[in-house]
Amino acid sequence: MKTLLRTGEPFIWLTGGALAFALLMVTGLIGIIVSNAVGFFWPSAVVRVTLTDGKVLTGQIADRERVPGTSAEYRTKLRVANRDLYGADFVWIDDKTIARRETPADVVVIERTEWGLLIGAIKEVRDGGAPVASGSAALAELRRRLPDAAELRRAILRVERSDIGAINQAQEQVRLGLRGLEIKGVTTGADVETLRARLTELQARYQTQEARLAELRKRQGATVVVTADGGKEKELAIAQVVSVSTPNTLTLPAKVGHYLAKAWEFVADDPRESNTEGGVFPAIFGTVMMVMIMSVLVTPLGVLAAFYLREYARQGTFVSTVRIAVNNLAGVPSIVFGVFGVGFFIYVVGGSIDRLFFPEALPTPTYGTGGILWASLTLALLTIPVVIVATEEGLAAIPRGTREASLALGATKLETTLRVVLPAVMPSVLTGLILAMARAAGEVAPLMITGVVKLAPALPIDGTWPYLHLERKFMHLGFHIYDVGFQSPNVDAARPMVFATTLLLLLIVVFLNLFAIGLRQRLRRKYATAAV
């Protein structure tokens, strides 16, 4: 026993075991996320079960578990969809009540813009109320009409978003201009007349666009009739059909194609149906943009603070106290930072900006409400200790001799700091930034009160002047997970989406980190400094 201890072998096992345990937990977590997420887009087969009492149910198998309180009885969770027809998306069936199972070839799964999936058999396609195709020809007819319907939907969205949106914004500008004049006491005169004339002109343009919209909508007259279980029929406007698939007859390549198309839709499209369907693009955009703004804010601030602490301040009790306090800031609950963000950034700073620069819009706040700028600032505050600590450690690792060499050449302290110390410490700064970005990308609590919303009407960057709208509210993947997973009306249907979103958030953090690590490697190669 004593000799065993002397070899040090048990200690190696202990350290290795600790590492293995940690790795196991992390890989387990990632494994759960990945396994739940990757199946989300796969077109699973549709099963038609006939129960012993003669009732027929058609749907996708979502889950199977032992009936609580029994030893060998199982029950199956069937996703029957058709929420508008049955009221619920999911049905639990005891396996012993199932008389017959089949996978009919004629069943289609229709993804629509409202009410979730529609599962059933296509009866006929109608245009303007009159049937144009029925039976097996109906599916082909529906598929033929889908691209046009999608194009039409996009055209309508374009008119609504861009054209009418621009008019609305211009009208808002004119209204604010009028209000601004009114505040100054000007209610008549040339300026007011010009603005009023402009308002009338905009109103006329709005009418034109409305007419265009009505004309486009008129072309959406075609419908498809779907027969569901129990003989229920649903007449659905083709305009509402996003995609149609026959999962029971799909070949493997077709399934892969469907999978990839769905995955692409997930990352590139806007969400639908209170975020439980469609994509998460605005949330990806918001997350990345917020992290970038935060990085731009936190890096200079943290580096400057660390420089003062390490290079200029007299090392003593006070600096040590400050250092400990900075390190301990990491222990403050993030929601407290959020509260500070609301109280200081939004109410004090944002409120003052509104009073000074946007008085005509009051009482509607412009900057005095949550927005991406305030959220980024709050997170910058939250992550600044990380950057300070990493930078300070980097500064401490730069040999005294390097600084002395510069000073001995007649460089001033400032020249030494800027030309020698700063380049040498950059890899450490990036290390701090990597940690800060990972922390910020996953943070939710402070964002909920400083500018994140469930559904943002517009991205913080768009085509209307000034293109960058830092006061806008935005969407965030972390909040999206919370919202879809716990706040949506249909939690069961949305659960795979939660995992997919989580996986996406992880991938984004990995991507951002790889970018920063690549940058750090380049700097290190350039200066061949020690790894800090």
Add this chain to the structure above:
Amino acid sequence: MAAPIHVRASLNPAATPASVMEMPMVEIERLHLWYGTKLALKDVSMSVPKHRVTAYIGPSGCGKSTLLRCLNRMNDLVDGVRIEGTVRIGGIDVYDPSLDVTELRKRVGMVFQKSNPFPKSVYENVAYGPRILGVKNRGDLDGIVERSLRSAALWDEVNDRLGDSALGLSGGQQQRLCIARAIAVEPDVLLMDEPCSALDPIATAKIEELMLDLKNSYTIVIVTHNMQQAARVSDYTGFMLLGELVEFGVTRELFTSPRDKRTEDYITGRFG
């Protein structure tokens, strides 16, 4: 208390005839230095002749590096340091409050015990000083870099990798790079603080050879605890002990016929 001031004594032609003719570059008079309450230099007075190599020898902690660092005021960086006395370099009072210390350091270059190239390319290391002085023209900088590297006997080894990191050079090359960097601003005086203590014998020999070349253009003051090195490269040697300059004189004379018992004990290896 008063240390023997041999350069002053050398005004007597009989003592050190050679030094009578020498032009003093650095003059130190009654220099005292305290770190907090600890007296680190006691009443040091001496002159360093122009275009000669002057060495300080002595056991560790005797104050020889401190004395060296008084010449370019690097001691200013240490907290709680207090200095009394006069140091003049080329006739200018180093501790004159109105003197710009960066101007002084441009005239007094320094090479440190541990080679300390910047984490930059070889080229940028040498060009650093001239850039600080405001040289911007690329052609001028190229000329300075090549001249300095040639003076430091490094050009042939690094001319094909000027853009590589200086930290990739060997220890001896790094130290010669530091010398090249110091002479790139063409100082009057070059201070060397145990420049070979971290180097192998071959690299040491190269640097010693270099010092003998450089003394034609620069006044060199070197601190070493290697007595053979002092004997090989220096024209004048000062022996320091416990903050005092015990003896200062022509190197050959100091090593062959020391006048002070303590010097004799040290160079014969009885302590230190």
